[in-house]
Amino acid sequence: MAKHKKTRKRTAKRKAGHHSSHKHAGHKAHKQARKTPQPQTTATAPAKQIKIFLNEQEITCTPEDYIFDIAEKNGVKIPHLCHHERLERTAHCRLCIVDVDIGNGKGRLMTSCSTKAADGMKVNTHTPKVLEARRINLELLLANHDLNCPTCPKNLHCKLQSYAGDFMIKDIRFSGKRRQVPVDNSSVSIRRDDNRCILCGRCIKMCNQIQTVYAIDQNNRGFDTIVTPALGHTMAESSCVNCGQCVIVCPTGALTEKSDIQSVIDALNNPDKMLIAQTAPSIRAALGECFGMEAGTEVTGKMVTALKRLGFEKVFDTDLGADICIIEEATEFVKRFKENKNLPMITTCCPAWIKFGEQFFFDELHHMSSCKSPQAILASLIKTYYAQKIGKSPKDMILVDIMPCTAKKYEITRPEFSGEADYVLTTVELGKLIKEMNIDFVNLPDTEFDNPLGESTGAGVIFGHTGGVMEAALRTAVDWLEGKSLPKFEYNKALGGIETKKEAKLKIKGKTVNICVVHTLGEARKLMEDIKAGKSQYHFIEIMACYGGCVGGGGQPAPINAEILLKRAGALNRADNKKKIRKSHKNPAALSIYKEYLGEFGSEQAHKLLHTSYTRKAYK
Amino acid sequence: MPDINKVLEKYSSPGDLIAALQDIQKEFGYLSEEHMEALSKKIKAPLSRISGVATFYSMFRLKPIGKNHISMCRGTACHVHNSETLLRFIEKKLNIKSGEMTDDGHISLETVNCIGACAKAPAMMVNGKVYGNLDEKKIDKLIEDLRK
Ligand code: SF4
Ligand code: SF4
Ligand code: SF4
Ligand code: FES
Ligand code: FES
Numbered sequence: 230m231a232k233h234k235k236t237r238k239r240t241a242k243r244k245a246g247h248h249s250s251h252k253h254a255g256h257k258a259h260k261q262a263r264k265t266p267q268p269q270t271t272a273t274a275p276a277k278q279i280k281i282f283l284n285e286q287e288i289t290c291t292p293e294d295y296i297f298d299i300a301e302k303n304g305v306k307i308p309h310l311c312h313h314e315r316l317e318r319t320a321h322c323r324l325c326i327v328d329v330d331i332g333n334g335k336g337r338l339m340t341s342c343s344t345k346a347a348d349g350m351k352v353n354t355h356t357p358k359v360l361e362a363r364r365i366n367l368e369l370l371l372a373n374h375d376l377n378c379p380t381c382p383k384n385l386h387c388k389l390q391s392y393a394g395d396f397m398i399k400d401i402r403f404s405g406k407r408r409q410v411p412v413d414n415s416s417v418s419i420r421r422d423d424n425r426c427i428l429c430g431r432c433i434k435m436c437n438q439i440q441t442v443y444a445i446d447q448n449n450r451g452f453d454t455i456v457t458p459a460l461g462h463t464m465a466e467s468s469c470v471n472c473g474q475c476v477i478v479c480p481t482g483a484l485t486e487k488s489d490i491q492s493v494i495d496a497l498n499n500p501d502k503m504l505i506a507q508t509a510p511s512i513r514a515a516l517g518e519c520f521g522m523e524a525g526t527e528v529t530g531k532m533v534t535a536l537k538r539l540g541f542e543k544v545f546d547t548d549l550g551a552d553i554c555i556i557e558e559a560t561e562f563v564k565r566f567k568e569n570k571n572l573p574m575i576t577t578c579c580p581a582w583i584k585f586g587e588q589f590f591f592d593e594l595h596h597m598s599s600c601k602s603p604q605a606i607l608a609s610l611i612k613t614y615y616a617q618k619i620g621k622s623p624k625d626m627i628l629v630d631i632m633p634c635t636a637k638k639y640e641i642t643r644p645e646f647s648g649e650a651d652y653v654l655t656t657v658e659l660g661k662l663i664k665e666m667n668i669d670f671v672n673l674p675d676t677e678f679d680n681p682l683g684e685s686t687g688a689g690v691i692f693g694h695t696g697g698v699m700e701a702a703l704r705t706a707v708d709w710l711e712g713k714s715l716p717k718f719e720y721n722k723a724l725g726g727i728e729t730k731k732e733a734k735l736k737i738k739g740k741t742v743n744i745c746v747v748h749t750l751g752e753a754r755k756l757m758e759d760i761k762a763g764k765s766q767y768h769f770i771e772i773m774a775c776y777g778g779c780v781g782g783g784g785q786p787a788p789i790n791a792e793i794l795l796k797r798a799g800a801l802n803r804a805d806n807k808k809k810i811r812k813s814h815k816n817p818a819a820l821s822i823y824k825e826y827l828g829e830f831g832s833e834q835a836h837k838l839l840h841t842s843y844t845r846k847a848y849k
Numbered sequence: 850m851p852d853i854n855k856v857l858e859k860y861s862s863p864g865d866l867i868a869a870l871q872d873i874q875k876e877f878g879y880l881s882e883e884h885m886e887a888l889s890k891k892i893k894a895p896l897s898r899i900s901g902v903a904t905f906y907s908m909f910r911l912k913p914i915g916k917n918h919i920s921m922c923r924g925t926a927c928h929v930h931n932s933e934t935l936l937r938f939i940e941k942k943l944n945i946k947s948g949e950m951t952d953d954g955h956i957s958l959e960t961v962n963c964i965g966a967c968a969k970a971p972a973m974m975v976n977g978k979v980y981g982n983l984d985e986k987k988i989d990k991l992i993e994d995l996r997k
Contacts, residue, residue, distance in 0.1 A: 443895030448904040459900035460882055460911070467897070849896065 279348040284355075296341040296352055297325055305354050308363065308392050310370075310480050311429035312342035314790060315776070317438060319343070321430050323366045324392070328353040338362055364396055372403040373452075374481075375424035382420065383482035386787070389427060390481075410455060415463035417642050418471035418487055418635040418783075423455045426483035432456060432475035440750040440774070442585065444469035456483070459849060468588055468848040472581035472750070472774040473635030473655075473783015486635050486784055489652045490662050496627045496652065497540040503621060506541040507607050507682075508532060508631040510548050511693030511779040512656050514800035515633065518786040519660025520670045525796030527804055530675020532631075535663050537676055541629070546678045548685030550607030551692040551701065553822070554578065555813035557839050558600045559705040560831035562769055566710070566742070571595050573745075573760065573767040576698050577843075578602045580640035581774035581783075584846060585750050590757045591845035596770075599840040601646075603692060604630055604637055607682065608649035609838050614826045615682060627651045631659050633693070633782030636774065645841055655784025684818035687805035694798035695748040695778035696724030696731060699771040703735070703744070704812045706769075710737045714812075720744075725798065727777060727791045730756075748773040748781075851876040853887050863894040866902055870909060879910040907962060915950045915957035917995045919975050924963030926970040935971055936960065938985050942992055956995055 276291035283296075283303055290299050295318070300307050310322040320343040328336040329344065330351040338359065341352075353359065371393060378384050413421040428447070433456060437443050444467045448457050458467035476484045497504055513529040522528065536544045562574050577583055577598045586594060601609070608630065612623040630637060630653045641650040654662065663670050677683065688704050691697035700720045708714050723733040724744070729752045735742040745767045747753055753772045759765045775781045777794035780801070805811060813819065814830075827835045856876050860869040869892065873884050880903050889896045903909045921936050936947065939958060943951055950957035966972040969981020975991060
């Protein structure tokens with residue numbers, strides 16, 4: 230352990246000055262994004278080649294490679310519970326141990342996730358000794374675990390459960406006291422059940438190092454150790470911003486989304502209410518994965534059919550909310566840019582980011598756009614414009630939002646949005662509900678969204694991935710600033726990638742517009758520190774809390790990695806390309822809502838229904 | 850009452866966490882949430898981290914101590930000499946659990962690991978003074994004396 234720590238430190242030192250990404254695993258610095266001059270270091274020189282023997286197979290690698298990663302690349306899947314490719318290697322669970330012989334013929338059990346290769350090293354991944362040690366580690370974890378698997382929200386998706394299956398664990402040789410603590414159900418987004426926590430530490434690293442929210446940490450010692458907010462406070466009282474990124478990486482049922490499935494089933498069985506659903510852009514790119522379909526399969530039509538079969542009378546597209554959001558946001562940006570006031574302007578589609586800003590950067594809230602999120606915009610229009618149009622009281626309607634996002638569960642409880650959306654189901658919850666209702670999703674026919682709130686542009690659909698909101702906003706704002714409709718508008722090349730920080734410069738009528746797009750709240754924090762210090766050069770910023778944007782939301786099916794995110798984003802980009810209309814301000818449905826109901830872009834009525842304000846939030 | 854700002858004066862970075870907690874405890878007898886919040890702002894360490902450290906080390910106390918304070922040893926030597934039974938005896942007598950204080954604030958109880966009096970195990974400390982070779986009768990008398 231100590232030895233690896235040292236190695237890590239040395240690497241960090243050598244890389245220091247090159248970029249500061251070391252602390253934030255998974256953050257790949259975008260070269261252009263760094264203002265600091267880049268000193269010449271050896272870090273970029275090709276590393277020395279060495280040979281190791283993995284299960285007697287000779288493999289060429291570098292001394293910088295970890296045994297775990299080498300094995301993975303060479304078809305050996307080592308079981309692991311704590312290691313995660315975006316998080317710091319801390320070697321907690323010891324499930325990934327392998328036999329390592331550094332040349333003296335004596336094998337030693339070492340954790341492959343944190344041990345680097347050395348020349349001539351002989352690694353055996355499944356000797357009897359290795360297997361027995363892994364089995365003991367697994368049994369120890371199981372002995373202190375609430376093993377009521379069928380009642381666990383992660384049943385059939387839990388890594389501990391599946392390894393117990395792989396290892397064919399039949400009985401557990403250890404017994405004794407088991408941790409028994411109450412479940413923390415205080416948060417509207419996240420359920421925390423420490424009886425199912427294996428103390429792998431992934432959530433803590435996600436929350437503290439990647440998101441820099443610092444809501445949870447390990448408390449107490451020995452047998453009493455638990456992962457919890459500070460000083461026994463509940464999740465609801467803590468600084469948790471509900472992003473659900475910890476849920477995505479938790480290998481067990483200890484952290485899960487707070488389920489609203491039962492409430493929605495009850496609503497669906499209420500004969501007195503009209504049931505309406507709206508679905509966020511990124512659901513269509515991920516829902517199929519809940520049914521074993523390939524990541525990046527667009528399932529819009531099947532999703533609408535499934536919702537209809539579940540009993541929703543109308544299914545509307547949040548993409549229309551996104552288009553209207555862009556119209557309002559672009560109007561706001563053009564005004565601020567021309568007046569050079571409250572710049573940079575920051576997008577506000579992401580409720581996790583908003584809470585983060587309200588807690589940690591409450592003096593900078595004037596930088597935020599006043600636009601509600603697409604979800605809240607469409608919800609508000611459904612309960613006002615649409616209700617009036619069909620002559621129904623909003624009280625007789627129940628609106629269920631299908632969102633990629635645990636933070637949306639929190640967003641709809643904000644007092645300023647009361648009376649709008651009634652429930653939020655995440656992608657994962659919708660998947661469960663569809664299965665519970667015995668719908669054969671994969672073989673469903675396609676259905677179109679309902680009108681009049683089902684029509685959207687290509688700009689609305691790309692909201693679901695990092696850079697998408699900015700791309701959509703620019704398609705409209707640049708047209709307006711230039712005073713003409715530009716035939717070419719793809720900003721995506723510069724802004725759409727998976728790097729956590731991306732920049733672009735636009736020349737508009739002789740003026741430069743500096744654009745920045747970030748995802749993960751750790752990146753947002755750095756950006757906000759600069760703004761606070763008056764050092765920011767940007768005019769317009771997009772912030773999303775989740776890695777990859779909403780396609781990587783806390784309510785999306787796990788696992789989530791760069792490859793899967795790019796596939797999901799690809800599905801949205803293809804949907805964008807297929808659309809005839811690809812600029813929000815050209816959306817005919819949006820335009821007729823303005824004409825019939827809202828008036829001008831940015832009108833008083835639009836402000837009343839589609840904008841909001843932010844206040845400082847206290848936390849424990 | 851000492852002034853928390855004074856106590857925290859010399860601390861400025863997250864690395865000062867443990868030393869600062871020790872100082873707070875020395876001055877106030879325990880770590881209150883309010884003081885830990887002040888520390889969090891001062892050294893820019895999240896409260897969740899401070900909580901993690903404060904609950905990890907048994908030397909830190911998160912609840913105030915009473916006018917009289919009993920530290921029952923639960924170290925190995927005392928354990929072998931039945932300190933667990935004695936602990937339960939005290940808990941029953943005072944009607945509080947380890948880590949708590951009687952309603953009138955008169956006596957508080959905690960457990961500690963080895964107070965360096967193994968030769969006299971089972972042992973405990975009352976208001977900083979060590980008492981060894983304990984049994985229920987001796988403890989009963991000690992507590993009655995405290996109540997006087
Ligand atoms: S939901 Fe997000 S903010 Fe809350 S504990 Fe998890 S990672 Fe931290
Ligand atoms: S809550 Fe989940 S991710 Fe966090 S330590 Fe426990 S098992 Fe690991
Ligand atoms: S990035 Fe999207 S999914 Fe993640 S918290 Fe924000 S709105 Fe929700
Ligand atoms: S995966 Fe390597 S120690 Fe947990
Ligand atoms: S174990 Fe109790 S005094 Fe040493």
